Amino acid sequence: MKGKTENEEEGAKGVVSLEELKKKMADFAKEREWDQFHTPRNLLLAMVGEVGELSEIFQWKGEVPRGLPDWEEKEKQHLGEELSDVLLYLVRLSDICGIDLGNVVLRKLELNAIKYPVNLCKGSSKKLTLLSKSTTTTTTSTSENGVINDGE
Numbered sequence: 001m002k003g004k005t006e007n008e009e010e011g012a013k014g015v016v017s018l019e020e021l022k023k024k025m026a027d028f029a030k031e032r033e034w035d036q037f038h039t040p041r042n043l044l045l046a047m048v049g050e051v052g053e054l055s056e057i058f059q060w061k062g063e064v065p066r067g068l069p070d071w072e073e074k075e076k077q078h079l080g081e082e083l084s085d086v087l088l089y090l091v092r093l094s095d096i097c098g099i100d101l102g103n104v105v106l107r108k109l110e111l112n113a114i115k116y117p118v119n120l121c122k123g124s125s126k127k128l129t130l131l132s133k134s135t136t137t138t139t140t141s142t143s144e145n146g147v148i149n150d151g152e
Contacts (some may be wrong), residue, residue, distance in 0.1 A: 018091060018102045025092045040097055047089035054082040 021105050029035050058064065068076055094101040120131045 021088065021091045022095045022101075025088055026095060029092070036135055038092060038096055039095060043089055043093040043096060047086060047093060050082060050085040050089055054079075057082060 031036055057075070064071075068079075071079075093103060094104075116128065121128075124131060
């Protein structure tokens with residue numbers, strides 16, 4: 001049997017905060033003297049590589065239902081590991097850039113609620129530009145050079 005992780009030994013359960021992940025990643029890098037390599041560019045490129053690995057898991061599977069009912073446990077574990085890699089690099093990148101990820105995410109959700117109002121977007125996967133054009137009337141004309149002007 002494999003050795004238990006620190007969280008399993010402590011019986012850790014529940015929610016892990018972004019602040020806790022940020023601290024653990026900072027400690028992890030410091031112990032290994034990796035801060036010198038953790039530049040924004042390097043962290044971003046590493047995260048993009050991990051997103052590629054995450055994408056490979058879904059490649060050729062077609063549409064996958066929620067909960068992954070047809071996946072083997074080994075596949076789900078691999079997915080969790082790759083998701084973790086992406087999240088850890090994202091948290092580290094935000095820390096190195098001095099961005100409070102938790103607060104900017106909450107702000108972004110507020111902005112998205114304004115940008116995508118329920119009355120326009122509910123049940124639709126249309127692009128925002130198509131949704132807003134279908135609810136407003138604009139005058140469309142064609143200029144001499146064939147460019148379409150939509151009255152904006």
